[in-house]
Amino acid sequence: MRKREYLQSVGEDISFKFYQTPTDFVVDEISSTEFKGKGNYLILHVKKVELTTWDMIAIFAEYMAVPAQKIGYAGLKDKHATTTQYISVDASYETLLKKFYHKQIKILSTTRHSHSIRMGDLAGNRFSINLHFVDNIDAGKIEKVARRIAKDGLPNYFGYQRFGRDADSIKQAQEMIQGELFIEDSKLKNFLISIYQSVFFNDWLRDRVNLTLENNETKFKILEGDVYLSDAGNLSTPKIMPTKEYESKKLVPTGLLCGRDIFRARSDAREIEKKYDDEFLQEKGYRREALIYPKDIECTYVKKQTLLNLSFSLPKGSYATVFLESIAGKNYSAKDVKAKDAKAKAKK
Incomplete structure (x- = not known):
């Protein structure tokens, strides 16, 4: 990389x-959900110190004697930090959780909601x-x-955390995609595929940043055929370059996370993008904001x-x-x- x-x-x-x-x-999680204050799920606002989100989930699961899959969360938070985030459990555990104590975890507040928290239910x-x-x-x-x-x-960019220590996961991902390494565990396989896509994205973005610098500009240079994400969450490739909408941040240029069933760039933008595309990858593709x-x-x-x-x-x-x-x-x-x-x- x-x-x-x-x-x-x-x-x-x-x-x-x-x-x-x-x-x-x-790090403090910003929820995208306005919790209703009533419902069959208990929403916990928790603070953790020097624990991964998975470590914290495992501790709650053991305390309540439930499978970890029964605990909902929106995103993964750093281990080497103090972080707050929201998790959800069945409301029947409310009384039990009032007695919960762990030296690295604190329940800051609780409320009720109509459904469990799902992965991605956060604004930032x-x-x-x-x-x-x-x-x-x-x-x-x-x-x-x-x-x-x-x-x-x-x-x-995807940060260094995405790729593991010494970028060892990048090598594994490439070997798996090339058929040189067989991975049976589905979670690990999906993780390595995301690594493979992320490396391509980062290398594409580096080229686009360098193109901007070569033109002595400090604001990301847009190209004919770029795919944009609107503030309404829609993807499109306008026939006319949307300079005004770009500068007002109503449209944001995106980069490719290669795979199937995803909108690809055209014209000048595609010339650079295709160098970082694997059109034979069978997994679902995505587009990620370039900025x-x-x-x-x-x-x-x-x-x-x-x-x-x-x-x-x-x-x-x-x-x-x-x-x-x-x-x-x-x-x-x-x-x-x-x-x-x-x-x-x-x-x-």
């Missing part, structure tokens, strides 16, 4: 560190991330470029700690680390953001 390229950054003269720890990396996530070793001048530059990215758009727009950016600088807290909201399926990469103008890996103790931080 090639390097992720970006349109805007603070430049090579500025650097900062961030760590995926419970105090430095906080709110992030609060501490950037370390930032002086007050650089803090201003970071905030300025963050707001410029929010205005012009952030390339919507996203971070919202509600807030910056708080703590001079004594040379710390800048950056808070922002992103739509579902996008990565906070991609936003940080764009600001820094560099790629990160799991190794770069590994939790460090206070002494290790001080030596950096």
